[in-house]
Amino acid sequence: MLIYPVILVGGSGTRLWPLSTADRPKQFLPLTSDCTMMEETLRRVSGRPGFAPPILVTGDRHVGILGELLKATGLTASAILVEPEGRNTAPAVAMAAHWIAQRDPDALMLVMPSDHVIGNLAAFHQRIADALPVARSGRLVTFGVQPDHPATGYGYIAKGAPLDGDADIHEISEFVEKPTLSVAQSYLDGRRHSWNAGIFLFTASAFLSELALLAPDVAGPMAQAMAEAVDDGTLTRPGAASFGAATNQSIDYAVMEKTRRAVVVPVDIGWSDVGSWDALWAIRGRDERDNSITGPAVVEDGSRNLIFVDGGPPVGALGVSDMVVISTAEAVLILPRNRSQEVKTIMEAHRALHARRADVAEQEG
Structure with missing residues (x-):
């Protein structure tokens, strides 16, 4: 069963302005090494046993710079899916899920942003391997980053009961949006909460099933949009009107916070979302x-x-x-x-x- 990495390539370029801009957001900048963050993300999941070439979900604004990067690095993609407009992460992931389901509905999707740092690659792939049996069983896995300071700019995931047979994979007790400093400190001290890194693992069929159940105002339009998709051999473009009819929702709000299938896999992988200049100073x-x-x-x-x-x-x-x-x-x-x-x-x-x-x-x- 193949794993399709699904890399979300967007961004408004505001948090690291003026270096990052809407035309050249942070993933296309060499902020933490000689490579751009986008190249680092691609290399993180390219050419690995059991992994298909990644699926890239982007908008028209970034098609050109993304194509230049692929050409310059010699890296390849299974598909480049082009959003007609920004509709948040639930429609973006649904687009990729439909593309995969048309080819292999039981294939796994490893969904991730394109602009994060993962310092411990071996630990990251080990935790993916640990999560594979759970994801194959139909669970929706989210990877929760072990906090190292009381961050108020991240969402948090609270661990619930451990799954039978695996003390290091948990049911999810709750999702918490950006807390106050005192609450964040209590989360750090209690060690029950993880940062929500926006990294997921599940089968295409499991995600689409839960999306249809929990967010039909996303699922219906996206199914129609992908049925109308045009593929020119390089880019796949869903039907614009149907895509635009999908409700603008994040994957967390549409599915992960509501589903009974969600589990959290805690990870300690040297992660940063490089979400501010202060965060960049901390990792450079x-x-x-x-x-x-x-x-x-x-x-x-x-x-x-x-x-x-x-x-x-x-x-x-x-x-x-x-x-x-x-x-x-x-x-x-x-x-x-x-x-x-x-x-x-x-x-x-x-x-x-x-x-x-x-x-x-x-x-x-």
Whole structure:
């Protein structure tokens, strides 16, 4: 029984602005190594025994850059499924499930984002192997990351009773959205909760069955959209009108939080979603003063800074600590590391200022 990796390739490029943009979101950037995160994700699941080439789910905006990456690396895909519009992860996964079910309904799907870091690849694949019998039996597996700090920006999964015969795979007690700091600390201390990493393993038939039962407003339109799909030999495009009729829902909300088939497999795999500049600082190499510096930049009498120069002016920093400085051709961003989650606010203000200046220039011209 083959495993089809299903890689979700989207993103609005807001959390790591101005380096990441809608046209070039973080998975297409070499943030943690010389390779882009997208290439690292592809290599993580390519050419392995029992694995088919991955299925890539993306939008028109990223088809070109994705094709360039595949050509440059020599990596291959089983299919590239192109969303007519963004409709969240439940329709995206349903698209891939229908593609697989038309060929082998009992094949397994390993669903994952394209923009996460997994530092311990051996542990990741071992836990996939541990979960295979459970997924083959019709269960919907989610992989829960062992927390190492009280994060308030992640969803959490609470472990319930262990499955019979396997003390390290659990029923799911509850899903919890982003908690307060005190609650997150209690989760860390209690060791019953895992971060929700958005990585899943199940058969195509099991997922489609639960989707039809629990989210018919996604299942019906997606079944019709894939029945209308056009495949030109490179790209598969579902019927646009039917696709657009699917309710905009995440896979967690549509299925995983409601199904009785869900189980959680705890993992300790060196995972990060690189969801902020602070998170990037935490996983990058740093100097003796804990500064992480990329590009032409100098720090004097400062520590614990993240400085990233890519196409913008060189940076000199004197006497500053715990800061983020990002220099690109679009903009220069400066903020405290502990306010990294607020990047969207300054990005929107910057773009509004740019739009006002463009309007003035047009009027004066």
